[in-house]
Amino acid sequence: MKHTYEYPRAALTVDCVVFGFDSTQAALQVLLIRRGLAPFKDHWALPGGFVRVEETLDEAARRELEEETNLSTVFLEQLYTFGTVDRDPRERVVSVAYYALTKPADHTTAASTDAAEARWFPVSDLPPLAFDHAEIFATALARLRGKLRYEPVGFELLPPKFTLTQLQRLYESVLGTPLDKRNFRKKVLSHDLLVPLKETHREGTHRPAQLFRFDPVRYEKLKKKGFLFEI
Amino acid sequence: MKHTYEYPRAALTVDCVVFGFDSTQAALQVLLIRRGLAPFKDHWALPGGFVRVEETLDEAARRELEEETNLSTVFLEQLYTFGTVDRDPRERVVSVAYYALTKPADHTTAASTDAAEARWFPVSDLPPLAFDHAEIFATALARLRGKLRYEPVGFELLPPKFTLTQLQRLYESVLGTPLDKRNFRKKVLSHDLLVPLKETHREGTHRPAQLFRFDPVRYEKLKKKGFLFEI
DNA sequence: CCAAAAGTGTTCAGGCTACACCCATGT
């Protein structure tokens, strides 16, 4: 069935910048898919696709994420809308970009899916991207950096149980600067949002590390009182 | 001429939240237009309209602003894209919202224009708005509050020459809290971004106030060195 | 001389930075 309008209309898509964190390599990563069709056939691109007329933008982003990368229940937030006229060579396409944060547990399921090839790349070493996806990615990374400083989103990138060193490595690789161990620990613990568990993380030939979990309930309470995370 | 597509497409619009500041009343204001057509006929709404297929989103926002309110050369930044399915009763409409900051000099020209009636309203006393424009406005105000704390955008709302008291009143009415006069002056002057002029602002029966201007060149230099405004 | 807003410094407390050593474990 065809659809006819008085004036020409832009096509509307969503694109997602999906971040993941590899604790063993202490590297921030992005999920890309390889395009099977022209234009930019065989190039790497952000997962995304057309917005259906009966779904919201958020729903479209979540649907595409699930279809293309098999990820669900991730942190997802709208980023920016890209609307230069020639960003797609075929026709006018306006894209609402989102960024997503995923926990490592979801990673394995992510790669093993769908028709298109999906792969994690370290943000420090990305392949050339299709369309204006490099610009979208840069915007997302800048946003993640800003967000991480003021809101506790870092936990979205770690497993439910994590060590303070893992958290510090995450902050360091996102912000791109080394942080002082003692000051970092003092600061994050001072917020009283991390609950120490009765377990430890043992790995390698050294003292085991205390495991913590993030307390989202307590965070919601603090937020209502006009609280800033600030690290 | 008709335009036909394989799948139904959402219409794409831009809407602008235009802020102004009335120094004499120390009140933050928003520019609204009265709708001449259904739906929401005679309701107040944000200025905005359809995005043409050959113009970028930024261009569309600027064009609508000029057509509907006769404002040009204002600070304009993309805010958020609103895409719930039923936000427009007629059909699916996705709206890219912008917010704009205008200097008082532009205000007079703003009201006296175009077919539709345009008026400034204090943000503390808005009429009911059409569509989901109340939500868009709330998002814009929150964004302006955040932005003002970290970037020197306040000057976009003041005339080129202004007094420190005017600047303080602006901050107070946007942030919604009274500020300490001495601390405020110390802080803003410490950034070294305000240039004292050889003129004073005389008004009423009291000591005249020093006039300042903002130094955007110096700001650009500082910004490159990773500087934060922070007030 | 009175009313009204402009302009100006100091003190105190709390947070940020810098910094070095002992602890628990596996081999």
Added chain:
DNA sequence: ACATGGGTGTAGCCTGAACACTTTTGG
């Protein structure tokens, strides 16, 4: 016993908050 990362405290500095009086003008 040694190698490896885990874990801890303090002192100086700087920044933010609180706070009251003098100055300049017009009427």
